Amino acid sequence: MPKELSESQGPFLKIISESLKLWLKAQCDSVESIDITLYGSLIKLLQGNLPKVKLLSTKLSFKNIPMHKVAIEAKDISIKTKKLRESKVFLLNRIPKISLEVSFSVADINKILLSKNWESLSKDLAQRLLGNVILKGLEIDNQNLILNAYDPQIGNLSAKSFTLEASEGTILITSKDSPSIEFKIPMDPNIMIQSARLDNEMLLIKGQAIVSI
Numbered sequence: 001m002p003k004e005l006s007e008s009q010g011p012f013l014k015i016i017s018e019s020l021k022l023w024l025k026a027q028c029d030s031v032e033s034i035d036i037t038l039y040g041s042l043i044k045l046l047q048g049n050l051p052k053v054k055l056l057s058t059k060l061s062f063k064n065i066p067m068h069k070v071a072i073e074a075k076d077i078s079i080k081t082k083k084l085r086e087s088k089v090f091l092l093n094r095i096p097k098i099s100l101e102v103s104f105s106v107a108d109i110n111k112i113l114l115s116k117n118w119e120s121l122s123k124d125l126a127q128r129l130l131g132n133v134i135l136k137g138l139e140i141d142n143q144n145l146i147l148n149a150y151d152p153q154i155g156n157l158s159a160k161s162f163t164l165e166a167s168e169g170t171i172l173i174t175s176k177d178s179p180s181i182e183f184k185i186p187m188d189p190n191i192m193i194q195s196a197r198l199d200n201e202m203l204l205i206k207g208q209a210i211v212s213i
Contacts, residue, residue: 012045013038020053032059050077064117066108068202074098074211097208104203110137121186128183129175130160140201145173164203166196171205 133149175181
């Protein structure tokens with residue numbers, strides 16, 4: 001079998017890797033770093049097939065969603081070979097499901113929930129889990145999610161504890177005091193959450209996604 005090649009083992013894969021980096025950076029609102037490793041033989045690549053790509057990115061924002069770290073692995077990628085031969089930024093015919101791991105810091109999550117772009121989600125989450133109050137932010141305490149809220153009718157600040165887990169392809173938040181009170185985060189149908197947990201003041205998510213080209 002052909003020996004797997006990483007981007008550092010040949011100029012051809014290096015061109016593809018740099019093209020990928022440029023394309024991905026252009027899709028992000030902001031990004032601190034992106035590292036890409038390509039695998040495959042030159043023959044397969046010239047035939048339009050890339051067996052595997054691994055990506056690791058830190059401190060990025062995509063479509064107004066800040067993330068601490070993202071790790072992605074995609075397999076069996078189909079490439080338009082004409083663009084490769086012209087040494088242009090390549091285009092993709094098809095990407096199957098990709099595996100992903102994403103981590104969010106407390107600051108990331110609060111920025112999402114308290115932003116104008118996600119105001120409807122924040123209001124819906126507060127209404128379902130806390131009642132007629134205004135969500136002021138959250139904290140992570142070991143395995144517990146602490147939601148802080150303000151009640152404008154009585155001028156009170158309150159904090160309640162919740163658990164968090166993956167359920168039916170999305171994230172389920174459940175009240176520790178009243179398990180019947182729960183909220184499922186609306187999820188893009190192309191994303192399937194397989195695990196979600198809280199650890200060291202971070203939200204850690206694993207799942208799969210289908211990328212549309």
